[in-house]
Amino acid sequence: MPELPDVEVFRKYLDSTSLHQKIQSVQVKNKKVLKHVSPQKLEEELTGRKLQFTTRHGKLMFSHLDDQCWLLFHFGMTGYLKYFKHTEEDSVHDRVVLNFANGYHLAFICQRMLGEVDLVKDREKYIKERGWGPDALEVSYKAFVELFRGRRGSIKSALMNQKIIAGIGNIYSDEILFQSRVYPQTEVKQMDEQGIKKLFQELKKVLNKAVEFQVNPDKFPDSYLLPRRGRDGLCPRCNNQLQRLKITGRTAYFCPHCQT
């Protein structure tokens, strides 16, 4: 379930469980999640080392080993982390497992294997080479305005485009657009200054709240679209039936009455 808020929760989870512990061994259970590093190389680089701290950029997570090396996690559609003691707590979908000297394990679990584990030398350079825009929770209002200036296409596509702004996916773009009362297929160039400002404010609010609630939909306010997203969902504001629309290959849910 990984968009920015999910990854931020994973980051805190890793930091609260797995830092400063000696990695005794590494098991690569399925090497399909290693796109640019061999299992041997990964094991070699990690064994005997410790994770020092963790940062996030959009949906990418970097755990610091030393000045020359970061462990990268990208969670795809179905990835998450699990820290556990007993092997029977592990998931059948574990793909990479770090075994710590204290007897605990940290597993990268990823059912569909669209996620990725990698080693990165230079974090900033990596983000730049991948072409990712600024992190959605870091970007200033001024920079945000510039990101969208002169763009064509729909506002939802732009929000989901990691090369423009990093961290927002299908679910949270729907929520941000709902809170901003913007119809998802609105052309970027049709948005006026007020509209962009509202979008910026709601974007920050929605992402921060989601992190605060640990992405648990049960804790989200009643005014949120997210828990009602899906078949037969009703708008939390006007109680009309939500509608769906395909935008850049993804299903957008929205309220035709509230979002214009």
Added chain:
DNA sequence: AGTACCACCTGACGGC
């Protein structure tokens, strides 16, 4: 610059 379409993958669900 955008978008449509396919590919990478697994699994759940509904219809027949």
Added chain:
DNA sequence: TGCCGTCAGGTGGTAC
């Protein structure tokens, strides 16, 4: 019960 199409919170390549 089984088979089949469709869908799922991501991203990259390629062709228009």
